Amino acid sequence: MSKEKENMREMFEEMFFTPLNSFFGPQVSEEVRSHLSQARIEILKAMKTFIESEIDKLEKTVHDK
16 A cells, blocks of 8 residues: 555544544443444445545546546
């Protein structure tokens, strides 16, 4: 992964997931941690799908011109 992409990933994780970790804190059970971890994966998958859709729309617009 390029350094730029890694920096973007770190920035996103800090903005989005750090508040969740702070909110739930270390006192949560392993079951809750597991659930949050899976939810994190699903959120990232949804964002990836959205971004890919936006890229497809933009590419189509550029190619249609």
